[in-house]
Amino acid sequence: GFLDHDSWITVELQHSLSATSDSFTFRGNVTIPSLNSGLANVVQPPLTDEELQQLKTLAKQNDFYRLKTTVVYSNGAKSTFLTSNKACRLLLAQLKDVLWISLDPSGFVTAITASQDAPPGTFECTPEDIDKLDETLFSTDVLIRHAELAPVPDTASFIQKVEREREARERGDVRDNRGFFAKYWMYIVPVVLLVFISGATNQEGAK
Numbered sequence: 001g002f003l004d005h006d007s008w009i010t011v012e013l014q015h016s017l018s019a020t021s022d023s024f025t026f027r028g029n030v031t032i033p034s035l036n037s038g039l040a041n042v043v044q045p046p047l048t049d050e051e052l053q054q055l056k057t058l059a060k061q062n063d064f065y066r067l068k069t070t071v072v073y074s075n076g077a078k079s080t081f082l083t084s085n086k087a088c089r090l091l092l093a094q095l096k097d098v099l100w101i102s103l104d105p106s107g108f109v110t111a112i113t114a115s116q117d118a119p120p121g122t123f124e125c126t127p128e129d130i131d132k133l134d135e136t137l138f139s140t141d142v143l144i145r146h147a148e149l150a151p152v153p154d155t156a157s158f159i160q161k162v163e164r165e166r167e168a169r170e171r172g173d174v175r176d177n178r179g180f181f182a183k184y185w186m187y188i189v190p191v192v193l194l195v196f197i198s199g200a201t202n203q204e205g206a207k
Contacts, residue, residue: 007107008033011099012070013044017054019063025051027067030099030142035107040142047095047136056130058087065090069099069112081112088125089116096139104147 010031014024028044047055058065065087071079090097093116102111 007035007074009035009074009109010072011101011112012072014068014070016066016068017051017058019058019061024066024068028138028140030140032101032142032144035103035144038142038144042140042142044138044140047138049136052134052136055087055091056133059091059125059130060127062124063087067114071109071112073108079109081109083113085114085116088130091130091133092125093117094133094135094139095137098141098143100143100145102145102147110147 008031010029012029013027015027016022016024028042031041031043033039033041055065063086064084066082066084069081069083071081096117098115098117100111100113100115101109102113104110
């Protein structure tokens with residue numbers, strides 16, 4: 001897997017500042033030199049005045065801010081992810097956001113999502129809130145989530161144990177000292193249930 005060699009990745013960030021267009025413009029770059037350490041270097045130029053006004057327009061219309069992320073691996077392979085949040089929340093958070101990068105056990109990216117650090121209890125922007133916000137520089141934290149492998153059952157040891165017990169029984173080394181019921185319960189229980197059910201059916205018929 002990738003993580004065996006402690007690979008690096010870069011993530012190009014592009015965003016859409018228009019609700020009516022699918023065009024994306026450059027926002028910045030994230031470089032992660034070591035997936036094991038998770039340390040990231042984030043470079044993002046400030047928004048232009050025009051871009052800030054576009055973001056404010058999105059927020060006033062209660063529209064979504066969309067972020068496209070393109071992962072480039074050390075072997076040249078690429079994968080793209082799309083995430084979106086309300087533009088209002090991004091403005092209320094003063095352009096502070098968190099980029100969550102999820103990895104599978106091999107070290108390949110399975111998802112990238114963004115969340116905002118908006119003040120607690122704030123859900124909507126008023127036009128006054130939007131107009132007075134003038135932050136133009138993104139402040140982005142990058143957090144990496146590693147997938148955990150589920151425990152794998154040790155089937156080989158179990159099969160070996162069963163084989164040893166079978167061989168021991170065939171050699172006569174192991175005696176079955178269980179009582180009659182313990183040995184044959186799987187034959188006795190169905191018969192008892194059958195008798196019980198047929199008895200209950202007969203009683204119903206007699207009524």
